[in-house]
Amino acid sequence: MPRRRTPALLACALLTAGLVGCSGDTGPARPQAVPTQAPAATTPAPRVPAGTAPERAFAVGVRQLKLNRDGDRPLPVTVWYPAAGKAGGEPERSAGAADGRFPVVMFSHGLGGRPADYETLLTRWAAAGFVVAAPTFPHTSRGTDTNVLDVLNQPADVSYALTQVLALDGKAGDPLRGRLAGDRVAAAGHSAGGVTTIGLFTAGRDERLDAGVVFAGTALGVGTAFAGAAAPQLFVHGEADEVVQYAAGKEAYDKVPWPKAMLSLPNGDHGRALLSDGAALRVVSDTTVEFLRWTLYGDEAAKRRIPTDAARGDIAVLDNRL
Structure with a gap:
C-alpha cells in the first residue's frame, strides 16, 4: 500500500475521540490520507478452495524478526508457528518448523500493548x-x-511486514522456507489493532488478505468502504466494552458486504478476556480457530462447527451470516 502524507484531519479527530480511553498522551501525528475512491467490494464466496485443516495440534515455536519500514518505522515482529515435536507446553524459541505449508495470520496489538500480551490466544x-x-x-x-x-499509518506497516514474512518462504536457510502458504492470509487485531485490521480491508485494502478477525474494533479513521474481493469477517466484541462502544463495532460490522459473523459477549469488557486463560477466552479462541480453518484451509466442517463453539457455556451470542 503506497504511503501518503496528506492530512486527514477529520479522520484523526474521530480516531482520537473513539480510542482516547486506551491511549496515553499523544505526540505529533503523521497520518495518511484516506483515499477518496477505493475499488468496489465484491460479494461472491470466499476464494480459498475447499480443503481440510490439520486435525492434530502442533508444538509451537517462536522467533523475532527485526524489520524497519522506510528506515524510520522500526517494526520488530514476533512470529509463532507450528513446530516439530510434541504438542503442548510453552512456545520454544527458534524451534524447527513442522512439516507442511501453513496459512499466515497478521495480528495487530492494541494501544499501549505488545504482541506478547496476546500470547495465550495467538499460540x-x-x-x-x-x-x-x-x-x-x-x-x-x-x-x-x-x-x-499513528494508528492510521499501521495498515501500511502490516502490509510491509506481511511482504517480509512471506519472503521467508523462499529464503535459503530460513527455518520457515517452504512452510508458508502465501496464498492464504488473514489479518486480525484488537482495539486500535482492530482499527488497523479494518483499514486493511477498506482504505488500505491489501488484496492478499482472504479474511479478517476484529476484536473490539471500530472503523473510525479508516472508514467502512470495504473493497476488493470477498474476504469473510469475524467481529468479536463485548457488550460492556468501556473503551470502544459495542454499538461502534456493530456499526462497522453491519457495513461488511461479505460473508460475516459477530460474536457478542454480553458481559464482555474491552478485551481482558483475550489476555488470560478462562472460559471466555476458550470460547473466543475455539470460535476464531474454526473461522480461520474455514477461511484459510477451506474446511467446510470447521465452518459448521462455528455456531457450536460460539454457544458453549452461554458466554457469547453469534450473529452468523457466513
Missing part, C-alpha cells in the same frame, strides 16, 4: 496450524509515545 492459533506474525508498532506499543493518531 492456540499456531498450535492449530497457522503462522501468526505480530508487529510491535513504533508509536502505539507500550513504552512509546502512545500516539493514537
Whole structure:
C-alpha cells in the first residue's frame, strides 16, 4: 500500500475521540490520507478452495524478526508457528518448523500493548496450524509515545511486514522456507489493532488478505468502504466494552458486504478476556480457530462447527451470516 502524507484531519479527530480511553498522551501525528475512491467490494464466496485443516495440534515455536519500514518505522515482529515435536507446553524459541505449508495470520496489538500480551490466544492459533506474525508498532506499543493518531499509518506497516514474512518462504536457510502458504492470509487485531485490521480491508485494502478477525474494533479513521474481493469477517466484541462502544463495532460490522459473523459477549469488557486463560477466552479462541480453518484451509466442517463453539457455556451470542 503506497504511503501518503496528506492530512486527514477529520479522520484523526474521530480516531482520537473513539480510542482516547486506551491511549496515553499523544505526540505529533503523521497520518495518511484516506483515499477518496477505493475499488468496489465484491460479494461472491470466499476464494480459498475447499480443503481440510490439520486435525492434530502442533508444538509451537517462536522467533523475532527485526524489520524497519522506510528506515524510520522500526517494526520488530514476533512470529509463532507450528513446530516439530510434541504438542503442548510453552512456545520454544527458534524451534524447527513442522512439516507442511501453513496459512499466515497478521495480528495487530492494541494501544499501549505488545504482541506478547496476546500470547495465550495467538499460540492456540499456531498450535492449530497457522503462522501468526505480530508487529510491535513504533508509536502505539507500550513504552512509546502512545500516539493514537499513528494508528492510521499501521495498515501500511502490516502490509510491509506481511511482504517480509512471506519472503521467508523462499529464503535459503530460513527455518520457515517452504512452510508458508502465501496464498492464504488473514489479518486480525484488537482495539486500535482492530482499527488497523479494518483499514486493511477498506482504505488500505491489501488484496492478499482472504479474511479478517476484529476484536473490539471500530472503523473510525479508516472508514467502512470495504473493497476488493470477498474476504469473510469475524467481529468479536463485548457488550460492556468501556473503551470502544459495542454499538461502534456493530456499526462497522453491519457495513461488511461479505460473508460475516459477530460474536457478542454480553458481559464482555474491552478485551481482558483475550489476555488470560478462562472460559471466555476458550470460547473466543475455539470460535476464531474454526473461522480461520474455514477461511484459510477451506474446511467446510470447521465452518459448521462455528455456531457450536460460539454457544458453549452461554458466554457469547453469534450473529452468523457466513
